[in-house]
Amino acid sequence: MNVEVTPLPGIGVRKDFAIRNGRRVGVVTHRDGQIELIVSKSDDPDACLASLPLSTDEAGALANLLGAPQLVAQLTEEHRDLPGINTKQLPIKNASPFDGRTLGDTGMRTRTGVSIVAVMRAGQVHPSPTPDFTFTSGDLLVAVGTSEGLEAAIKILKYG
């Protein structure tokens, strides 16, 4: 995702990106730590339909609903003291050969040594998926492994 970071001198930073229908979604982080969720208008992409001020707690809750980043950050934090072990979120994209196939089909552990510890789907976390867990496009896999293993895992999910 191509997140655009725009400094707002004297106010803070805006981070946003364009979603598929052309609208922009993002946050404005104020100097004093206040966070605003912004959504652009559909007929005027320069303007904002909404800019909702969120408290830190509210922003955290929203991030949890949206899923993966929070969980991955937490796992990364826990693995901080174990050198060589990384946590990464791997998407099942539209064109992925595993859309509609199972975790077992990927042969992920055998081929790369990477463990899939959770799957995020529609804001829900499915922990410890079994080999017969069926993927669908849009799933985010939370994977733990070495950085080489994770690189290989990305390729497998993309090209089979």
Place this chain on the structure above:
Amino acid sequence: MDHTALSLIELGAVFFVLGALGRLAAKIGMSPIPLYLVGGLCFGQGGLIPLGDIGPFTHLASEMGVVLLLLLLGLEYSAAELFTGLKRSWMAGVLDIVLNAAPGAAVALILGWGAVGALVMGGVTYISSSGIIAKVLGDLGRLGNRETPVVLSILVFEDLVMALYLPILTALLVGVSVLGGLKAVGISLAVITVVLVVALKFGRYVSALVDSPDREVFLLKVLGAALLVAGAASALQVSAAVGAFLLGIAISGSTAENATHMLEPLRDLFAAVFFVVFGLNTNPAQIPPVLGWAIALAVVTTLTKVATGWWAARRQGVGKMGRARAGAALVARGEFSIVIAGLAVSYGAVDSELAALATAYVLLMAILGPTAARLVEPAARALQRKGSTASAPSTAT
């Protein structure tokens, strides 16, 4: 009644009235600056309360008001932001100077106020009010809009121009020779460059110097440093306000945030006194003769600011509606126009009517600015609709 008691009562009454005016301003959703000016006009010239007893206090307090206004402006920016802002917006910034300083300078020349008067009025009509504009953008939920960084980088450019302009103006107001003027400009350019470089490379040391975990110690250190630097700058004829602005830029990171939080109420207090004192020194009887000029300037400089914002936003690939919003957002003039006029009046180097014109102009623009920012979208939409209905039959035939 003894002298101290009378002074306290007067001061209390002034602050209380300002508080009431501020509340009124917040209720009708406008900047309190024009109301403070009106308050000053009322207090002076045989108004409700003659302020003779507290004159010395209000004089010093208004000086501190300017120092704090500029210090907090400097605290808002980091040196890195200033540099990137400068790089991004210098062309729009130059257009901004040319379009918006020219009308003020022209009127000053027509009224026979000479070159210095032209420089002062040029500054008054040029500088947008970053205070009013930042607040309006926040209130209207436009911080996420794509044209907002364009507006902000123009404001950054204007504030940097102020750092150059004020020392030059101070030198000319003192009435130094051309050579002396050049020297003052040279000194101020060198000082500004040194401070920006120091702020960029060693900002954290400056911050560490004033920082303290204890609120009280921190407040005293920041305020003390600001007044020391402002005084030293003033002695070098670089203008106290610029000294404070540069100190603000040099202080960065969390120190700057804490200082902003702590100094904001102080700034509001002393800046309010500054506006009142400016109003006090303006003779309301002089306003009617220059009112026509003030209105003409308001109309012309509204259009020129809109043009500036439109052009700058178009260069960044913003759509028509965004360009109109950027232009209208920049219209407000306020605190810094008064700072410039106040500086000129305090040196007595310009016609006394200038204060009256500046007051009337800022009164108009501080009200017109936020109104324009608010109304630009519905107005542009109405225009668009009119345009599309007018063009619809012609495409049908």
